[in-house]
Amino acid sequence: MNFRLLPEWAEQDAIMLTWPHKDTDWADNLAHVEPVYIELAKHITAQQQLVVVAHNELLKTYIISLLNKAEINLERVHFVVTPTNDTWARDHGPLTCSALDNADQLKIYDFTFNGWGNKFESKLDNQINHTLVKALSDKKNQYQVLDLVLEGGGVEINEHGVLLTTSECLLNKxxxxxLSPNDIETLLKSHLGATHFLWVDHGYLAGDDTDSHIDTLVRFAPNNTLVYVKCDDKSDEHYNALNAMEKQLQSFKTADNTPYSLIELPWPKAVYDNEQTRLPATYANYLIINNTVLVPIYADANDELALTQVQKAYPKHNVVGVNCLPIIEQFGSLHCITMQLPRGFLAGAA
Incomplete structure (x- = not known):
């Protein structure tokens, strides 16, 4: 049976959040970060179910109190209690494929997460998926652990099986x-059902620990569309790299040898932390849920334009901005802290 990774706009059962806690790098910023998680929980449970990974039972009880106070329907929330190092669900979460000849048959892949190239401790996070699948997944789904390092934020796929990624991340030693580039392509064709690859060779964000994850730079939208960040400030350190990225995107061709439709996202003003380290603010790090796209905003003059541009890419969805200034304090954004679980993932979800 052949399987293919589902694009993010495929129908979902739930979104997974791994909740921040005092034993993570969020410790000093929890008061600012928790309201963002609560807002996300509200948006998500309005459309579908929510899976919350909690570090321990004490944290679970605390989260329940926060959700109750926010009047969030707890019948739509599922908890998985397991120790966690951090909160980046996009990268330690599972990648879910569906059978090409049977959309109801899912295969859940548990790739290896090594803290973005052994930069950070990740042993606990690398065990989350096993507990998640055992606790909540429908028993008809297949589950496979793979000895291949891959993060969800490092790959995008569209409805045609075209896989979009950056060479800086996936080919990083x-x-x-x-593994050679050919080895990696062969494995991702086999496991994720990729039919073709678009390798982005340029572009980065200062403050990004992921080695240029694609979800900070370029995203797929339906109908052979690419949504990307464009830097129009020639004095900005990113200008040359992102200009080169734009030119490469313009050169990409679809299976029928036509250019992709390109939708540019504006460039937010530079944001810095208290130590004057630049933070990776990007509008590309949005999350697609059922009927809605949640877009990170940064109290920036370009926020409204970003929402307008995302709406062009997903005209059938509502587009909602979520203030992610507290999230980028830890060098990621909205998409990085979430992972979609497609229709059929959860036992009894229907």
Whole structure:
């Protein structure tokens, strides 16, 4: 049976959040970060179910009190209690494929998460998926653990099986040093059902620990559309790299040899933390849920334009801005802290 990774706009059962806690790098910023998680929980449960990974039972009880106070329907919330290092569900979460000849048959892949090239401790986070699948997944789904380092934020796929990624991330020797580019393509064709690859060779964000994850730079939308960040400030350190990225995107061709439709996202003003380290603010790090796209905003003059541009890419969805200034304090954004679980993932979800 052949399987293919589902695009993010496929129908979903739930979104997974791994909740921040005092034993993570969020400790000093929890008062600012928790309201963002609560807002996300409201938006998500209005459309579908929510899975919350909690570090321990004490944290679960605390989260329940926060959700109750926010009047969130707890019947739409599922908890998984397991120790966690951090909160980046996009990268330690599962990647879910569906059978090409039977959309109801899912295969859940548990790739290896090594803290973005062994930059950070990740042993606990790398065990979350096993507990998640055992606790909540429908028993008809297949589950496979793979000895291949791959993060969800590092790959995008569209409805045609075209896989979009960056060479800086997937070919980085801090991930799979013994694999050639051809080896990686072969494995991702086999496991994720990729039919073709678009390798982005340019572009980065200052303050990004992921080695240029694609979800900070370029995103797929339906109908052969690419949504990307464009830097129009020639004095900005990112200008040359992102200009080169734009030119490469313009050169990409679809299976029928036509250019992709390109939708540019504006460039937010530079944001810095208290130590004057630049933070990776990007509008590309949005989350698609059922009927809605949640877009990170940064109290920036370009926020409204970003929402307008995302709406062009997903005309059938509502587009909602979520203030992610507290999230980028830890060098990620909205998409990075979430992972979609497609229709059929959860037992009894229907």
């Amino acid at each position: 801090n991930r799979n040093p013994n």
